[in-house]
Amino acid sequence: KAGVTQTPRYLIKTRGQQVTLSCSPISGHRSVSWYQQTPGQGLQFLFEYFSETQRNKGNFPGRFSGRQFSNSRSEMNVSTLELGDSALYLCASSLYVNTEAFFGQGTRLTVV
């Protein structure tokens, strides 16, 4: 059974640009959550999707957005990138909301 796949693994962008990250959950999983991990702030919750609907959202500015498609794949988008957006972005999938979460390897975003 394939795990959670995040693409790309590494990304370098310039301040002011926008970026889209992708997450393919485990087959059959309908819930996808996104987290930002930085050395200073640790793991912070971004948003959670279930059946194409955003169920929960963390405390991030509107520059951070996401969506989920009918096949449960999810994307997150960050517009007008800032240096502080440099982080490891982790995606987790679970069968339903509130069941065990399986994490991808993450996308390492560097903003220069």
Next chain:
Amino acid sequence: GDSVTQMEGPVTLSEEAFLTINCTYTATGYPSLFWYVQYPGEGLQLLLKATKADDKGSNKGFEATYRKETTSFHLEKGSVQVSDSAVYFCAPDTGRRALTFGSGTRLQVQP
């Protein structure tokens, strides 16, 4: 809201030493409790879990017991190996929203 307090790292141990990483939480209701591990350059992996009071989760020699009276879920291992070097995260899950993670505790095991 939910919160987690983990002991500060890094924790540096010699191989075969005993490990304890403390975790206490604040959450509404009766959360499930998880320990996740993150190896260098990787995402998080579920290490163990406990879903109700007095349950003991265990995996790969690691154990943690759900203590409702002290709202704690301390991680222990009797004899650590170099391969256990990683960052460990405690996380309660109340079921109302996504996981709330502790700050993580880096474990370094020296040969």
